[in-house]
Amino acid sequence: MGNRFVPVTVKITVFILISLTIGIGSITFFLTRSLATTIDRTTEESLQQASSIVYKAIEQLMMPGEAPLVVNYISGIAESNAVYEIHLYRRNGAPAFSDNATIEFVNSFSDTAMFVPRTSPAFAPNMVTDTDAFGRATGMPPRNVVTRETDGEEVFVRFYKPLINLPKCTVCHASDHTVRGVIDIRADITASVKRQRMVVTASAGVFLAVVALTSVLMSIYLRRGFIAPLREIGATCNAVTEGDFDRRSSVSNNDELGVLSETVNTMVQGLYERFVLSRYVSSSTLAALGDTSTSRSEELTLLFTDIRGFTSFSEQHTPQEVVTALNHVLSGQTEIIADLGGDIDKYVGDEIVAVFSGEEGMVNACTAAIRVQRMLDDREEFSGLHVGIGINHGPVILGSVGSSVRADFTAVGDNVNIAARLCSGAAAGEILLTQRVADTVRERFKDALDGPYRMQAKGKSEALRVYKLNPDAVHETVS
Amino acid sequence: MKRFRSRFSITGAAVLPVMLSFLFASCTADDPASSLPDDYAGWQRTTDLVLNNPIPGHGTGLRVIFINEVGATSAQLPDGSYRYPDGTIVIKEVYATPNPEAGDAPAMLTAMVKQEESEDALGGWIWITKDPGTGTESIVREEFCITCHANANEGHPYGDRNSSGTFRDYLFFPFPVSPESR
Numbered sequence: 001m002g003n004r005f006v007p008v009t010v011k012i013t014v015f016i017l018i019s020l021t022i023g024i025g026s027i028t029f030f031l032t033r034s035l036a037t038t039i040d041r042t043t044e045e046s047l048q049q050a051s052s053i054v055y056k057a058i059e060q061l062m063m064p065g066e067a068p069l070v071v072n073y074i075s076g077i078a079e080s081n082a083v084y085e086i087h088l089y090r091r092n093g094a095p096a097f098s099d100n101a102t103i104e105f106v107n108s109f110s111d112t113a114m115f116v117p118r119t120s121p122a123f124a125p126n127m128v129t130d131t132d133a134f135g136r137a138t139g140m141p142p143r144n145v146v147t148r149e150t151d152g153e154e155v156f157v158r159f160y161k162p163l164i165n166l167p168k169c170t171v172c173h174a175s176d177h178t179v180r181g182v183i184d185i186r187a188d189i190t191a192s193v194k195r196q197r198m199v200v201t202a203s204a205g206v207f208l209a210v211v212a213l214t215s216v217l218m219s220i221y222l223r224r225g226f227i228a229p230l231r232e233i234g235a236t237c238n239a240v241t242e243g244d245f246d247r248r249s250s251v252s253n254n255d256e257l258g259v260l261s262e263t264v265n266t267m268v269q270g271l272y273e274r275f276v277l278s279r280y281v282s283s284s285t286l287a288a289l290g291d292t293s294t295s296r297s298e299e300l301t302l303l304f305t306d307i308r309g310f311t312s313f314s315e316q317h318t319p320q321e322v323v324t325a326l327n328h329v330l331s332g333q334t335e336i337i338a339d340l341g342g343d344i345d346k347y348v349g350d351e352i353v354a355v356f357s358g359e360e361g362m363v364n365a366c367t368a369a370i371r372v373q374r375m376l377d378d379r380e381e382f383s384g385l386h387v388g389i390g391i392n393h394g395p396v397i398l399g400s401v402g403s404s405v406r407a408d409f410t411a412v413g414d415n416v417n418i419a420a421r422l423c424s425g426a427a428a429g430e431i432l433l434t435q436r437v438a439d440t441v442r443e444r445f446k447d448a449l450d451g452p453y454r455m456q457a458k459g460k461s462e463a464l465r466v467y468k469l470n471p472d473a474v475h476e477t478v479s
Numbered sequence: 480m481k482r483f484r485s486r487f488s489i490t491g492a493a494v495l496p497v498m499l500s501f502l503f504a505s506c507t508a509d510d511p512a513s514s515l516p517d518d519y520a521g522w523q524r525t526t527d528l529v530l531n532n533p534i535p536g537h538g539t540g541l542r543v544i545f546i547n548e549v550g551a552t553s554a555q556l557p558d559g560s561y562r563y564p565d566g567t568i569v570i571k572e573v574y575a576t577p578n579p580e581a582g583d584a585p586a587m588l589t590a591m592v593k594q595e596e597s598e599d600a601l602g603g604w605i606w607i608t609k610d611p612g613t614g615t616e617s618i619v620r621e622e623f624c625i626t627c628h629a630n631a632n633e634g635h636p637y638g639d640r641n642s643s644g645t646f647r648d649y650l651f652f653p654f655p656v657s658p659e660s661r
Binding site for chain 1: 532533534535536539619621622623624626627630631633634635636637651
């Protein structure tokens with residue numbers, strides 16, 4: 001689960017989606033919410049203003065006792081305006097002007113007023129429905145109350161405005177109560193609410209469209225601008241890994257990816273050149289490229305091979321055949337040496353100089369020598385060609401030898417010369433070892449060792465003690 | 480079936496803490512606690528009438544009205560109208576009964592504090608109620624008080640009845656006493 005590959009495109013797209021959703025979503029939500037709140041407040045303020053107008057009209061009309069005008073006024077508003085619905089309630093919740101109760105009270109309370117009872121109620125005797133809001137409007141202190149009601153798809157805002165029993169009202173209506181009644185204005189805001197919903201829906205739609213479109217555009221941009229170049233560079237690296245040094249990254253962006261692509265191409269070119277160079281230069285030389293100033297002494301096993309009978313072979317074959325055969329022999333030997341951890345130090349004509357390092361260096365060098373001899377004996381193509389091999393072990397000096405124009409990182413010293421002398425002294429098919437080497441590999445090749453023999457080497461005052469390693473005497477598979 | 484829904488349903492949980500903190504700070508800044516002086520009993524009374532008739536808004540108990548020194552001087556203009564300066568305080572004791580015993584404490588204090596520029600002012604006055612028992616004061620922001628007291632600026636049934644409809648700055652019993660009513 002934790003190691004599951006998740007494309008960068010997906011990660012960035014998800015990040016963008018979350019950012020856009022939070023950012024644009026929050027803005028859209030608050031703007032929409034603010035718009036809806038503003039519409040609600042505007043509606044309420046409008047109702048409050050309307051109620052104030054009605055309040056003032058009722059106050060002015062009732063002062064001279066013109067209740068019928070109030071009835072006509074309320075009825076007229078109801079007939080002319082379908083949006084507003086106006087009711088006038090007594091403080092007990094009964095509709096005003098629905099009976100003669102108030103007229104009878106006023107006539108009995110006031111010495112001067114004498115109002116004629118109406119013969120039929122001006123309004124139906126429907127009690128107030130929202131008793132909770134009505135109770136708050138008529139409580140102490142009396143206050144304006146706004147409520148919202150729904151009736152199916154219809155939405156209403158109701159505004160209760162208490163009519164105060166003003167001192168001037170007490171002349172006719174007595175002073176024992178504070179609230180005369182309540183103006184009830186109900187506005188149908190269904191259309192407004194629908195518009196709000198449309199705004200919310202449209203905002204949500206635009207929000208989703210913007211998020212989706214932006215995500216798609218960003219995804220395309222990311223794929224083209226970042227992911228595709230990265231894949232191209234990655235493909236180049238994969239090709240090099242599989243040995244294809246001809247592949248180059250085609251990314252030419254004028255940005256960091258372009259720089260990376262150029263760097264990778266330069267690196268591939270360098271790897272290719274190093275790869276090619278490795279065919280001509282020893283591993284130690286290549287390794288020393290990074291540290292040319294270091295010369296050191298090291299215990300190494302030196303293996304020299306030299307083809308015997310090459311002169312007569314040359315005389316019997318064409319130059320092309322000679323070079324081909326020589327290359328085959330050298331290639332065969334090189335593969336064997338490389339398989340056993342040896343490093344080709346140099347080719348000198350038909351001669352190979354190889355070095356083995358480590359504790360198993362001498363055994364490996366002897367094994368390589370046996371395999372080389374067997375290869376030459378066994379394969380038809382090498383018929384008539386043999387090598388003599390000399391192996392020595394000891395401290396040598398490793399260093400960059402040559403001039404500022406051309407140099408090899410190679411091994412020099414007396415032990416190198418001894419190995420060369422043993423090689424020179426070895427007859428075709430022979431492997432000569434120094435005492436040191438023989439002592440080390442004796443346990444492994446005890447039946448194949450002959451000696452010691454005395455060998456007078458050039459430049460040496462004392463004869464060398466040498467052993468022959470007979471490949472034919474090594475019966476088991478040399479691994 | 481009609482469904483009721485309060486107009487202030489959900490305002491957003493995220494905004495609530497900010498609103499509460501703002502409201503708290505606002506209330507603290509405008510808290511009228513202890514803004515009404517306790518020594519008002521030494522002030523001038525705006526009328527010698529015994530106000531124990533029932534009136535809307537103040538019930539049936541006895542009322543005694545006091546005005547501080549700021550309002551007691553130079554409030555009446557040459558045309559007979561009244562304009563009380565900022566700093567005027569009118570305190571009305573409202574007793575529980577029409578004829579309280581001597582030593583009875585008022586059940587409630589209602590007060591008008593003149594502060595023209597205050598956001599809490601309606602008609603230039605801040606309308607306050609105070610519970611003498613707890614000392615809690617509350618600003619009345621509803622229009623109830625001013626709606627009723629606006630009747631003082633026109634003809635009304637109290638005191639001199641202001642039959643000329645002179646502007647009395649919302650006081651039914653202005654001080655000094657109007658020459659008209661003398």
